[in-house]
Amino acid sequence: MPAKPVLWSLSDRGVATVTLNRPEVNNAYDGALIQGVLAAMDDLGTRPLRVVVLKGNGRHFQAGADLKWINSVRPQSPEENEAASRATFEAVQRLNTLPVPTVALVQGGCFGGGTGVISACDIVIAADNAMFSITEVRWGLTAAIIIPQLCDAIGVRQVRRYALTGERFGAEEARRIGLVHEVVSLAELDSAGDKVVEQLLANAPEALAETKRLAMESSFGGMAVDDAAYARLVRLHSARRQTAEAAEGLASFAEKRAGRWSAKA
Known part of the structure; x- marks a missing residue:
């Protein structure tokens, strides 16, 4: 049987470890x-939870969207794309809204949606080999649904550089721009996470x-954006996937070439 794409466990002290588990595609x-992450949140929400630690299995934390999957979704109906x-x-x-502290431990690549995931975490520790990129525009897509979290984490000025x-x-x-809080050696990543978890567990859960x-x-x-604004971001995100630019961007990825873009008239 294929491995589960998301693994999770809970210690007797209420510390959950959620692990993205598609290392063969860099956890794209x-x-x-996505359904695995939602299932983990559903399950953990019924347990005596104190802290969630998010990790990526293998060499990389999370490489954004699986573009082969995106390309399979793109020809479907607008309703299916929006879903x-x-x-x-x-x-x-x-x-983002879990009522307990969340800690992300990042190694290797953290691209596209991965940057949104860590922006939604309370504390982010990166290994010194970590690399980051908000990549969506390269493939004719947008980071619409993570732009609010990114703006909260690093500010509009930095988003206007790195997302463009x-x-x-x-x-x-x-670390300088605020996307991560601490940088340690790869060998020290887990122990640095353990140290933060101990600090969190020393504090009162309701006060946290x-x-x-x-x-x-x-x-x-981004954390203050209302439901109507988020619904608009979802629509924009899904509609962009079905544009001619997205078709060209995904083709350029598959063919390992630069995108052939036309200037806007």
Whole structure:
């Protein structure tokens, strides 16, 4: 039987470990991985939970969308495309709004949607080999459903650079702009995460939940976006997938060539 795309476990102290488990494609997300994250949130929501630690199995944390999956969704109906975008948004937002602290441990590549995932986490620790990129525009797509979280994490000014260039940047730059909180050696990544978990467990759980909720309510960025605004982002995200630019971008990926873009008239 194929391995589950998402694994999760819960310690007797209420520390959940959620592991993205598609290492053969660098943990790129597809429909099954999205549903796996949602299932993990559903299951853990019924348990005595204190902290969630998010990890990626293998060399890379999360390489964004599986473009082969995106290309299979693209020809489907607008309603089916919107459903795929909504599920993706819900997976990130469920992580974002968990009433317990979330800690992401990042190694290797963290691209596209992966940057949105870590922006939705409370604490992010990166290995010194981590690389980041908000890649969607390279493939004729947009990062619509993670732009609010990214704006909260790194600010509009940095999003206007990195979401427009799609360039890669390293762990120290990610720390400088606020995408990650701490950079450690790859060998120390798990122990650094354990240290933060111990600090969180020393604090009162109800006070932690209220502090997180108040911080999000006080945000001037993405965390305060209302349901109608998010619904619009989902529509934009799914519609962009069905454009001629997206078709060209995905073809350029499959054919390992640069995209052939036309200037807007």
